[in-house]
Structure formats: structure tokens, C-alpha cells
Amino acid sequence: MVFTLEHHDPETYRRKARMISFAMAGQLIIFGLLFSMLLTSTFGSSLWLNALGVLLGLLATSALFAVLRERPWMTEVRYVWQLKHHLSQVSGYLSQLRKAVEENNRTALDLLTFYHQGMAQLAELNGRTTDDDAERLAEKMQVKIKREELGLPPQVESIDTHDLQAFKRG
Template sequence: MFEIQPKNAAAYRQQTRRSTLIIALIFLALAMVLSTAAVALFGEPGGDNLRFNVGGVFVAVLLMVALMRSTFWTQEWMAPAVYGWQLKRSLMSITNVMHQVTAAVEKEDPSAMKLLRFYHLGLTQMHELDGNSSDHSQLTGEMDQHKARMEALGIATEQTRLDPAWIEAVKQASR
């Protein structure tokens, strides 16, 4: 279950830039070392060693994927980037069933109403974290209208947790 947490947008952007730079530098170092080692071990002096250079870069990509999954993902310096990734993934899981969500919202389905409210809150935070205020202004009217509708139905509007059961309920209701 994903939960929206308050974040300072400027600090978030600074921290994610830093973690991106760290990952990029590690990848570059790995790619250079592995490409050089592949050419030194298997290449021909003065020959065409492109395949060994490409092979070294490919192995560096595989190694970075393994490092990301096994080591970097749990590091404190990666926490803001991981949070952003999880937020976007949560929003995408709703986007994938948005036509079902909007149909269920029209029928005043409580799960769909909560799901759409979480989506609005998550999208608002994503726009703030990414520094994308222009997209947010387009949603304000829809968000306010949906919030008022929830209040009128007596449904709590502070939906900061994404309950996967809501998505399943919406999918089941549309069948």
C-alpha cells in the first residue's frame, strides 16, 4: 500500500538530481572499466574492437540493474527517487483503469470516489515535486468538483493511501 508523504519539492529535486548523478557516474565508470578490460583481454591491437566496447557497456548495464535492485534501492540517498518512482507507478496503476474509475465515479461508487481522490492528490504532489505547475492548473476545477461531491456523499476527502483493493473493486464492478 503506497502512502503520499509530505515532501519539500526543492529538496526533493536536489536529492533526486544528486542520486541521478551518482548512478550516472557509477555507470560511466563501470562502462569504461569493463569496455577497457574487454578490449585488453579479447581485442586485437589496432583492430576493430567495437564489439568488445559494446559488450563492456552491455555488461555495465546489466551490472547496474543488479546493483540497483540489490544495493542502491535501499540506500538513504536513493529514498527520494524511490518515492517518486513509487508515486508515479501508483498513479499509473490508476491511469490504466481510469475509464473504469470514471464510470464508477458517475455511479457514486465509494471505492472509485476514493481512488479518483487519491489520484488527484498524487498527481498534485507529482506536479509539485517535478516543478510542473502548468499541468496542475488544468486539473484544479475537476479536483474541486470531485472533492465537493465526496463531501456531499459523506466520504472522507483525505485519501493519501492507495488501497489496491479499491482498484480491484473498480475492476470487478465494471465486469
Template structure:
């Protein structure tokens, strides 16, 4: 996955709409399904826990199906990009210890993976207005820059591919 510049205002607006739609669908859908089940299959004891639970589960399955169906829609472009970026960064984070060890030994793939992680994290944190942690990211970037100088390597996040993580 390559890093792409996206419009922050459009991303935030569309994300808020998607979140609101999901919450609304979950509330209305789960209550609607549960009430329909209670109406069709009343429980003499008055406990309708399982019907309520089934309503929530059915609505969650519907939401997942709808999100996957509309994932490629133009409206979801930025939201999907951030979703995919977070998944990509999580893969790198799980391999971070190995990446840093390999980068310290001059491994170019590891340094490019770290550069991708730092660039992607910076973009993600700026999109979400999470600027408090940027200072620690800048420190990590300086360490990586020093390694690149030491091993005479030009860092480029565009050279990162997730398959490179398997080789470490």
C-alpha cells in the same frame, strides 16, 4: 502506499546526485568493461561493437543491482518515495477510465482512488516544478468534489489501497 510530505530541496539534491552518479557509472563502467574486453579479445576487423554493447549491458545490470541494494538507504528515502509514487499513479492512470465511470455511479473506492491520484499527482508535480498542468488537475478535482457532494461522500486519499483497483 500512503502519501507523505517530503522535503523538496533534499529530494531534488539527492535526485541530482543519484542521476549524476548513474551517468558517471554508466560512462566509466561501460567504457572500462568494453576496453578490457577489447584488450583481452581483440577483433582483427577493428569492429568492437559487441564488446561496447556488452560493456553497456554489464554496467546497466550493475547499476540496477546497486539501486535496488541501496533503495532502502536513508539517502534514498525521498527518491524511492517518488519512484514508488510514480508507479502507484501509473497503475491508477491505466484504470482511469473505469475509475471515472465507477465514480460517476457513486463507487466510494473509485472516488478515493481518484482523490489519491489527484493528491499524489499534485505532490509530484510540485516536487518537479511542473505547475503548468495544475489547472487541469484543479478542474478534475472540482468534478470529483461535485460527485462527492452528490453521493454524500467524504473523500479521503488515505483510504486508497492498490488492491481496490482489482475490484473495478
């Protein structure tokens, strides 16, 4: 699967993420209370019926969210979820990627460059700084130097996560 890095306004993302989080939490509370109330009024009061009502509320909230996640106003939040997913995939192979970078493997260089760019973008979108991890900064500089030595562009625009399969075999 090819994933392309996109630019999104951090302030817009944070505002929408807060709004969506509050809306989903509110829906969970309302649906949980509604289902619990319906179940206990129908079958009598029970801790298990209340728990089942909360579980049904969670399922209803999840289903509603699954329907709404493809809406245009969810673009930034959907992008960040996908970015986190792909960064998570790459982070599972970091040790193999680092070894391959020592061997000047271009795919590993692309994946590590994407990883560092994605982490920086995620930090920017969340309003955090990335200057606190000296080890990651040193690795980022090492990858940058290797890319320059091999004549590769300093940044990557997209990655194909199927490239990780080569590192799965170790």
C-alpha cells in the same frame, strides 16, 4: 498493496534526485568504459565487445543501485518512484473509475481523489505547476463535490491498489 501519501520537502527531493542521477550516469560511464576496455584488451577490438562492455556496465550499475535503493538517504527518491508506480496503476483504470464516480462508487471516489492528490504532489516535488490542465481541474472539482455530497473527507491518506481489481473486470 497499501500506499500512504507522505510529505517530503520538494527542494530536498530535487537536490537528491539530481545528485543520484549524476552519480548513476557517472557509474554507468565508468563501468561501461571499464568493461569495454577489459573485453577489448583481452579478446581484441570489436564493436560487439564494446557493446557488451556497455551492457555489462549497465547491469553493474543497476545491481549497485538495487543494493543502495533501500538506504535511508534514498527515502525521498524511493517514495517518488513508488508514487509514480501507483499513479500509473490508477491511470490505467481512469475511464472505468470515471464511470463508477458517476454512480457514486466510494472506492472510485477514493482512487480518483488519490490520483489527483498524487499528481499534485508529484508536480510540487518536481517544481512544476498543475494549473495548466482545465479538464483535470474540472474533474478534480467534480470529485470534490461528490465527496462532499456523500459526506466523505476531502482527502485520502492512503489507497489499497487491490481495489483496482474490481475495475479490472470493467
